[in-house]
Amino acid sequence: MPKSTNRTSGPNRTGITQVAAHAGVSPATVSNVLNRPELVAEATRTKVQEAISELDYVRNSFGSSLRSGRSTSVGLLVLDVTNPFFTEVARGIEEEAAESGLAVVLLNSAESPERQRRNLRLLAEQRVAGAVVMPVDNDLSDLLWLQRQGVHWVALDRGDVPEDVGSSVSVDNREGGLAAGQHLLALGHRRVTFLGGAFAIEQVRLRYEGLRAAFDEAGLDPDEHVELVSLSQLNAHQGERAVDQVLLDGAGRRTRAVFCANDQIALGFMKGLGKRGLRVPDDVSVVGYDDLSVADMVHPGLTTVAQPKYELGRAAMQLLSAQMDGSEQSYERRIFRPRLVMRDSTCALRD
Amino acid sequence: MPKSTNRTSGPNRTGITQVAAHAGVSPATVSNVLNRPELVAEATRTKVQEAISELDYVRNSFGSSLRSGRSTSVGLLVLDVTNPFFTEVARGIEEEAAESGLAVVLLNSAESPERQRRNLRLLAEQRVAGAVVMPVDNDLSDLLWLQRQGVHWVALDRGDVPEDVGSSVSVDNREGGLAAGQHLLALGHRRVTFLGGAFAIEQVRLRYEGLRAAFDEAGLDPDEHVELVSLSQLNAHQGERAVDQVLLDGAGRRTRAVFCANDQIALGFMKGLGKRGLRVPDDVSVVGYDDLSVADMVHPGLTTVAQPKYELGRAAMQLLSAQMDGSEQSYERRIFRPRLVMRDSTCALRD
DNA sequence: CCGAAATCTTGAAACGTCTCAAACCGTTAT
DNA sequence: ATAACGGTTTGAGACGTTTCAAGATTTCGG
Secondary structure: OOOOOOOOOOOOOOOHHHHHHHOOHHHHHHHHHHOOOOHOOHHHHHHHHHHHHHOOOOOOHHHHHHHHOOOOEEEEEEEEOOHHHHHHHHHHHHHHHHHHOOOEEEEEEEHHHHHHHHOOOOHHHHOOEEEEEEEOOOOHHHHHHHHHHHHHEEEEEOOOOOOOOOOEEEEEEHHHHHHHHHHHHOOOOOOOEOOOEEEEEEEHHHHHHHHHHHHHHOOOOOHHHHEEEEEOOHHHHHHHHHHHHHHOOOOOOOOEEEEOOHHHHHHHHHHHHHHHHOOOOOOEEEEEEEOOOHOOOOOOOOEEEEEEHHHHHHHHHHHHHHHHHHHOOOEEEEEEOOOOOOOOOOOOOOO | OOOOOOOOOOOOOOOOOHHHHOOOOHHHHHHHHHHOOOHOOOOOHHHHHHHHHHHOOOOHOOOHHHHHHOOOEEEEEEEOOOOOHHHHHHHHHHHHHHHHOOEEEEEEEOOHHHHHHHHHHHHOOOOOOOOEOOOOOOOOHHHHHHHHHOEEEEEEEEOOOOOOOOOOEEHHHHHHHHHHHHHHOOOOOOOEEOOOOOOOOOHHHHHHHHHHHHHOOOOOHHHHHHEEOOOOOOOHHHHOOOOHHHHHHOOOOOOOOOEEEHHHHHHHHHHHHHHHOOOOOOOOOOEEEEEEHHHHOOOOOEEEOOOOHHHHHHHHHHHHHHHHOOOOOOOOOOEOEEEEEEOOOOOOOOO
């Protein structure tokens, strides 16, 4: 026995028809007032609008979308809702979407290909107008399927989507690594350890390559001056655990500069150093990656490579909108430049 | 001239009807296979299922929801997509929703009542089955409007929703403050500063009250032993700026213990101490609130009051489901208990 | 004051699915 | 042989909106 407040199930919930009756016009006119008010005479328009607010009418998007074929929501498929990097991106997307009156359907693939697949299917069922997705891997077949279903998409944080297949928005990870390397070189460091070599992740590999490139450009052989320490997972805990392994390089020399694959590792590493009584940056310089908001909350402030996260989200949504509006498909690959943010976790090498 | 890949606009996109034709049955049967397979004879069922996969059919949720009156998505209205507290909650909600095959529509009210209002309206238009909302203020009228529109909701992080009006899920902030206070008292501290008195925010006021209650219970007059420092905003920057103001209490004595309204303030405060060469916990003990993941990444590890964020999200979604399924409206108020996590930012008072 | 043009309104047909009562069919009980 | 029955299938509306051709009304030049 449903309570009377639940109007969903009521037999004649107020719809366009009720409004029309109340205003003494036809349903078509009400629809026009809602969608193309300029077609309706001033007098009728206000009459209808009054009826709308009197009856507290709310458009039913199901009927609307079904008939018009236009959806009013877009999907956002992230790898990990919890990751601060993504949330900042999400803010950009949400904001841009809100401006177009679009609702964002949030789905989490939790790094799992099956979940990604299931979620993309859900988006297809929901007939979203488009989707911003951070793919779990290089396999684009699911995305192509989505495309065949008539759903536009933009890949986020993956620079390797062929430009004739789809749009993508990303940040140049190699350049980020380069910037970090150059910074440390400028401070006089000649040996740097890269902490976080999980090269299954494209982004991380590129950061490492950028670091090496910096040494190359400076006329120093990377194989000799860049040490690599691998981590099973890219989190703070692993970063902390690695301290002893990192502190002496292959030749038994004391490590004075570390470039971490992300900020979380860097924080963990700094914590480990702190526990051992070592000081940052005096004993060891540390550079992170991402510029999470906490990078600026800790002491010492973490020098790190910032990604324009918010902009990334906005851009993705803009590309998506363009694709949704335009009758002509035109894909675009937008690559942002990272930016080194200097704080207090790095200093000139002196002994 | 739309490209042929866009099947949305095609005149006869594959629907239930095409599948039916292909399988040599009626549309009604296909619908049954999809929704009540047990009604359909084995042979027919497989025949239909083959047709479905051959044609790569995907259900159109607009048609489905329009006819059945059932929606397959729920709304999630947060105060700030960026806040790590909310993202953890979001994960709980997303996960619970995914298990029921529901999609989560994410909206951000960015602490603005107007945006909350606009977003609730959007949810009503989308005819979501229900919504989890973190209200921006005490004004429930928008939520009541939503209810009248037939959308169920659960309030999150607000314990003050009357139980005959709607369900709510929250954490007992007073108890959290109490726990923090008891912890500091047990360590021998007799004077504590509460940093972050923005009492417009209910949650913060309760934490402060809890702290005072701890002193009261210990037979110490709160007015005399608890100092209050107000902040214009509850972020790290304000926390750092407040250091000098906090360091000496009203009577010119050195402050030895600080309880911060949230972890971000605590981190900023610790940073400020670090810059002045003061050590945590030796010079000042610091307690935070929230147990953000970074609390365990910094050095020293931050002692803080943890909220069961993930559980909070799950519980909210469960209550919502119950409300959506049950024909009988029954509201519930679920209050979780916070938990003090002891790390290394607090220690016994010694001089 | 006429007719045509411009402006406004509307009837009726979709959109894709679900639902329900009715139809169908092969069995079994009478 | 007939009736009744359980198990399957289906025809024919809805659901609430948009759309578009066509109808109704007003405006305006001549």
